[in-house]
Amino acid sequence: MFKLNVSNLRGDITGGLTAGIVALPLALALGVASGLGPMAGLYGAIAVGFFAALFGGTPSQISGPTGPMVVVLAGLFASLSGDASLIFTAVILAGIFQIIFGFLKVGEYIRLVPYPVISGFMSGIGAIIIILQLGRLLGHEPPGGTIGALSYLPTALADINFATLGLGIGTLIIAYKWPASLGKYVPGALAALIIGTLVSLALSVPILGQIPTGLPSIQMPVFEQGTALLILEAAFILAVLGAIDSLLTSLVADNMTRTRHDSNRELIGQGIGNTVAGLIGGIAGAGATMRTVVNIRSGGKDRISGMVHALVLLAIVLGLSPLAAQIPHAVLAGILVKVGLDIIDWSYLKRAHKGPRWDFGLMILVLALTVFVDLITAVGVGVVFAALAYVRQVAHLQLEELRKIPESLNDPEENALLESLKGKVSIFSFGGPLSFGAAADVGHHVRDNVKAGSKVMILDFTRVPTVDVSAAMAVETVTVDAIAAGRQLVICGANAAVNEVLESICVNHPGIVIYDNLHDALLYAKKKVTETPNQEVNFKAVSQS
Template sequence: MTGRGRFKGYNLASLRKDIISGTIVGVIAIPLGMAFAIASGVKPEYGIYTTIVAGILISLFGGSRFQIGGPTGAFIPILFAIGMEYGYENLLIAGMMAGVILVIMGLLKLGVLIKFIPRPVTIGFTAGIAVIIFSGQIANFLGLRDMERHESFVDNMKEIGLHLSTINGYSILTAGICLAVVMLTIRFAPKVPGSLVGLLCATVMAVLFFSGKVTTIGSAYGDIPGTLPSFHIPVITWERIRLLIRPAFVIALLGAIESLLSAVVADGMTSTRHNSNRELIGQGIANIAAPLFGGIPATGAIARTATNIKNGAVSPVSGVVHGVVVFLILLLFAPYASNIPLAAMAPILMVVAWNMSERKAFLHLLKTRTGDSLVLCITFLLTVFADLTLAVEVGLVLAVVLFVKRMGEVHLVSKVLPDPSSVKVEAHMVTENHDCPQIGIYNVEGPLFFGAAYRFENTMPGFGPQQPKIILMRMGKVPFMDTTGESNLAELVKQLQQGGGKLLISSIQPQALELLKKTGLYDTIGAAQFFEHTGEAINAALGSIDCGKCIGCSHAAFRECAALSAMDTASAPRGHKPRVLPGVARELSGGI
């Protein structure tokens, strides 16, 4: 989608719709931005800065008309872990590096590759992230004091258990009010921003009736400044780049997945199509710029993007308006935000975690009890109990292994013979008493690659005096061959040629034929041994048999066999080369 295409037919009515939708989304984004920042282990204002800078840039440079960008829940466990291990300054550098990686991915047109990440992996780590977010808010919900946050899920759960005696009833009441308002709003007024209404109601109640009894943003993090921070370039060294390259790749990968998923959701809601490569470039630019103003990594936000569309957005202008609205609210109302209780933020994040948990898809995949269920569970458990990086790596490796196994199982080699009633070659025609001792015809189906090598070796004939010396392989249903498959084929050719036999191939696909030519196996087999149709190949095979061995043979695998087996040595003409009956050959050539 070109920049001009995104604004095609734009007019004053469109602008009015964008201003309305952008304003609504901007109001919704403020509590979420602060909540995501706090959960990520940084000051709440950094979430607001991210919403403003990244939100505007993603809309301007991205590949979707309706995408709303900013901090998201998916980033929480990653950013918290990076901040804990490397510090806030290095978190900003990792975010900038992720931005550069995203831009490079977009320029190399790798947007489509993100769609190849298996669904069990994405559902597994999304559900794991939801568990981490939800559990991370238990302490604020209960108002526990003197809590120390850890990277490990288990350590955090132990920390909660150790401090249960410090439960604050006022915090539970505040959180309960916020949660009740949010749930009631979702149920009875879905168009109203429930998180904002719940936050305001809980804050007003806390200020009026039990001021000083609950921990607030101001008491925990200090007052929120009413302006953007000054432009600041972090000190970037080669040592820091080497240190942060792995976290940067994780941020980039998750950011790419999240933003493109959000863009796909937007496409489905509006019957439009986004430009995935441009979207990655836009996300990259936003993540390079946001840290210069103290912002944390950002990506496309599915819920806010959907809200933007539902409120009538027409173009990226709504995303720009959303960032401007957040900036204006920051200037006018920042001092009041310091009074927001942390207990009021907890239910908002818990609802976010519940909504992003993919619980229905998770349970559905789990019930299938397939290899995908295993990938799902391992990815989920590693996300919760180890870290997202390891979870995605292991999940992808497992998914690839399962894919290779399944593709290997698709590979099938069956011995066949012509069926006179259907003029086709069929596997059921081969029996102990009906099989040609000199010619072996094999159907090969499915990709011939490293994952199918063991099946190919086990199903092709062995070598010895009792085995056919002429092998015909029908390869019309082999869509792909790799060098391992070529090696298996080369071994078969070698063994046949050493025993005085030969390999014939019919209906080979272009990719496999090109590979054989590149490796030289085509020349080893001989161009004359490749046939377009099976009937032609059978003719050539019958012309190469030893007629003397046919005398007295009772198998009758071909129509000519009756006449050949009845001949005696004296009457067999010298150099006799039997052929398939003309009509049969013609039908075989046209049908198989």
């Protein structure tokens, strides 16, 4: 677990240096946006960046503060009236949660979150970041929270600081329009930070002010009964959000490096990084897509690159903090607006009208809940709605298969038997897993499609790998209806797993006959429909219960 690959040492050092330079302005800006200050952003970038690289499961990934994590921290900062010790406790707990997730192998399930849900909450987070920075661009310090920032916007628009606005917009333009040829040497975000700070020296705009230098002090966890539930909730949201954010970035890294990450090990690495970040007064972090892409394109492939990136930031903390004190709030706000715009899923929004309307509606719902309610509600509602929609689609397919009453069969011998019965037998062939989604309508469809003169009804489970209790109860309803109508019910083709569920619910009913295959069921049906009233059928079921 601790073995380092030095086969690409030069590329890893180059990638780590470049990623560290790119991370500097983002760490400062996200630290300020969290409410805990620029140094908290840098400490978080150092701790999460180093330990997630050392212990994580994605060798080329660069980790540090990200927009989604900062949105949660900013809300927590407002809820706790800026009590930093309690916020760092939440960060520590979030790291512990992630370590637990890793050992419980939760990473395999996080990847199952549907894309519209991911797109919706990521776009919502981007929108929140932009909303929170609008007031700062106008030269004001808005109250915490998305609703508070939006409510304050008319007041800020009535008293615009045009120097601040111009500086912020200029920073945003430089960050977007910085030439790619120069970007190889100085990344656009860093160039915007430097140029914006130099220009601000001739203006009267709010700056970060004095920033502490040197190594951080240890922040021990603090627990208060009145805030314990709030901290636990925030820690859990941070853990889940960081896990999703990191594993999405891991998928990007996999595509670029043609490798496969270890999702559960990645969660453990992220958890260790966040735990250490909270202990040294840093904000929570996760896998950062842009910084990871920069690292890989600069030659970084292994975990050494992420560790070098963190050491670069540590060197800056130890030596350049006084210079960072001159950075204006408006410059950081401009950089954060770019971060927010980059997080919004523009690629999906441009193509959404071509895809299913339900998926787009789900994405918009999750986006709105993210912005105006909270992240955990947005993701929870999104996943539940997506799951229900999937169950509905599967149920529709199951019922469509059930409606296809065969007029002929593929096997010539079986087809000859069916033809000889001349409409006196109804066959219902189920297709795929039979679950609760279709159970409610199975009885109705059988009643509506059974042939009026049929004496035998065959339920063919040959293509059914599994059934649940709801489906078995539906079969029981069909059984009762068949017996009431004077029909013989035959079940055939059920495998051991399906039989086990059916036997627990209904197949022990004396009115049911069971066969291993459709051929034998048809032979029984032929004897049944051709017998005289006083004649007994001596054909014995292969596996009759």
